[in-house]
Amino acid sequence: MGNDAPSAETTEPTVDFRAVQQSPEFQRLRSRHRRFVFPVTIACLLWYLAYVLLAGYAHDFMSTPVFGSINIGLLLGLAQIVTTFAVTMWYVSFANRRLDPLSAELRAELEPATGVTR
Amino acid sequence: MLHLETSASPGEPWLNIAIFGAFVAITLIIVFRASRNNKTAADYYAAGRSFTGGQNGSAIAGDYLSAASFLGIVGAIAITGYDGFLYSIGFLVAWLVALLLVAELLRNTGRYTMADVLSFRLKQRPVRIAAAITTLVVCFFYLLAQMAGAGGLVSLLLGISDGVGQAVVITVVGALMILYVLIGGMKGTTWVQIIKAVLLIAGAGVMTVWVLALHGFNLSTLLEHAVATAGTPAILEPGLKYGVSEISKLDFLSLGLALVLGTAALPHVLMRFYTVPTAKEARKSVVWAIWLIGIFYVFTLVLGYGAAALIGADVIAAAPGGANSAAPLLAFELGGPILLGLISAIAFATILAVVAGLTITAAASFAHDIYASVIKKGKAEPGSEVKVARRTVVVIGIVAIIGGIGANGQNVAFLVALAFAIAASANLPTILYSLFWKRFTTRGAVWSMYGGLISAIVLIIFSPVVSGNETAMIKGADFDVFPLSNPGIVSIPLAFFLGWLGTVLDKNLESPEKQAEMEVRSLTGVGAEKATEH
Secondary structure, three states, rough: OOOOOHHOOOOOOOOHHHHHOOHHHHHHHHHHHHHHHHHHHHEEEEEHHHHHHHHOHHHHHOOOOOOOOOEHHHHHHHHHHHHHHHHHHHHHHHHHHHHHHHHHHHHHHHHHHOOOOO | HHHHHHHHHHOOOHHHHHHHHHHHHHHHHHHHHHHHHHHOHHHHHHHOOOOHHHHHOOOOHHOOOOOHHHHHHHHHHHHHHHHHHHHHHHHHHHHHHHHHHHHHHHHOOOOOOOHHOOEEEEEEEEHHHHHHHHHHHHHHHHHHHHHHHHHHHHHHHOOOOOOOHHHHHHHHHHHHHHHHHHHHHHHHHHHHHHHHHHHHHHHHHHHHHHHHHHHHOOOHHHHHHHHHHHHHHHHHHHOOOOOOEEEEEHHHHHHHHHHHHHHHHHHHHHHHHHHHHOOHHHHHHHHHHHHHHHHHEEEEEHHHHHHHHHOHHHHHHHHOOHHHHHHHHHHHHEEEEHHHHHHHHHHHHHHHHHHHHHHHHHHHHHHHHHHHHHHHHOOOOHHHHHHHHHHOOOOOOHHHHHHHHHHHOOOOOHHHHHHHHHHHHHHHHHHHHHHHOOOOHHHHHHHHHHHHHHHHHHHHOOOOOOOOOOOOOOOOOOOOOOOOOHHEEEEOOOOOOHHHHHHOOOOOOOHHHHHHHHHHHHEEEEEEEOOOOO
C-alpha cells in the first residue's frame, strides 16, 4: 500500500460506469439525493443568512425582550441550533429509508464486477 | 479584580502542570498501544478505516472544538456579549453543508486527502498541487491560531509573563504534538481527540451546571446578573462588536459567510471521514459530531455570560491572555485552583489534540499529494510515502512552534475565522463543483482554488488585521486599503465565479468516463476503500 497510485485508477475498469450512470436505477437514486440535499441546504443557508442579517441590521428588533432578560435575538440563535438538530435527524431518516436501499442494491449488482469482496 | 493583582496567575502553577502531565502520560500510553498496528499508508493516514461512526463523531468534535471554540468563544461572549454567540451559530450550522453535501460522497470517492476527491476526474498534477497548497495554507493558519491560544493560556496559568518562558512552553506543546503524530499516526491522533472531546464536553458541562445553579437554574437571572456586572444591557444585544458602523456590519456578514461555508472545506475535518469503513458510518459520524458540538455551544453561551456576570468584561480583558482567559478565570472563580487546574489541562489537551489533527493532515497532504503523486508520479517505493509523511510532521511541528511564538496574543476565534475564510474560498467551490457539476474542468478547478486562495490572503494582508491600527499585527505600518477584517464576502463568491468562468472558457472537456465513475461511486460506494484487516 505504500506506493499509492492516484485514487481514480484503483477500481478495475470492468464496470461500465457510463452505462450505470444512465441506468434508471441510478438516475432514480441521483435525483432522490439531489432533490433532498439541494433544497434543504439552500433553505438552511437562507435561514442562517436571514438570522445574520437580522443580527447585523435589525438591532432593535433583536433586542426586544420576550420574557425576563431573554430577547428575540437569543431565541432566534437558539432556534438556529434547534433547526440544525432537526434537519440532521430529518436527513438521517430520509437517507436510511430512501437512499440506502437503492444504493445498497446498486452496490450489490456492481461489486462482484469490480472484484472487490466485502 | 483583587485576585489578579496579587499574583499574575490565579491558582497553583505546579498543580496545573501536574494535572496536564497526567493527561499527557495517559494519552501517550494509549497512543503507543493504538499505534502498534501502524503499517501501511491506510493505517497511518486513515487509522485503517476502522473507527465506528460514534468514535469518529467524537473525534470530529474533538478536532473541531478547538481552543477557538472553548477559550475564544467563551471570551468573545464574555466581552462582546451576543456577537460572540454568533460565532457558535455559524460554526454549528456549517455542519449541515458537510452532512448534506460532502461527507458521504467524499468518503466514497477518496482515500486519504481532500485532493484525492478534487483530482478524481480532473488532471491529476495541476489539481493535486493546487489542493495540496490550499490544504497546507489552511492548516498553517489554523495551527497558528491554536498555538497563539497555547501562548495565552500559558501566560495565565503558569504565571509566565516573559516572552522567553512562554516560548519554552509553546516549544514543549509543539514537541509533544510531534511525538503523538509521529508515533500514533491517525489512530493515535484520533484517540487523543476522542479523550479530549469527552473531557472538554464533560468539563464544560460541569461548569455550565455550576453557573446555572448559582443563578437558580434560570437563564434569565444569569443574563440579568451579566447585565448588572457589565453595567449595560448592550451585552445581550447584537452589535457590541460588529454594530459600530456600516463597515463593521458588513464585516460581520463576511464573517458569517466564512464560518458557515468553511467547515465543509477544512482539510483536517474532511480527512476524518476516511477513518470510518463506510459512507453510512461517515454519515453517523457527522450526526454524532453535530449533537456533541451543538450541545457544547449551548454550554459556551452559559459559560460566556457566566464569566461576564461573575468576573466582568473589564477584568477579563485586563488579565494576562486577554479574552482567551475568560474560561480559565471562570473555572477559578467557581472551583478554585483545582477546577482551574482541571479546566486548564483540558484546554491544553484541546490545543494538543487539534494541532495533532492539523499536523497529520498537512503531512498526509504533502507526502501523498505532492511527494507520492506528483514528484514520484504514483511510483514511490513502498513505505517511502509514510516515511516522508513522518519527516513532514517534524518540519510542520517546528514551523508551528515558531509561528506560535510569533502569533501570541491575538484572539484565537478570530484567527480561526480567517482559516475558515481561506478554506471556504480556496476549497469549497471546487469540492462542490467536482461532486455535482458534470461539465466542471481542470481549468475551472485551478482558477477557483488559486483565485480563492490568493484573493483571500491578499485581502487579509491589506485588511485592518495586519496594519493601520493599534491592535494590528504590524503596528507602525499603514496599508489597510481593504476595510473588512474577514475576506469571505469577496473571496468566496469570487472563487465560485472563477470556477464557473474557467470551466466555460475551457475547450478541453474532461473524461466523461471518469465523471460517470465518480458520480456512481460517490452515491453508491462501489469500489470505495475498505477497512484494513488486522
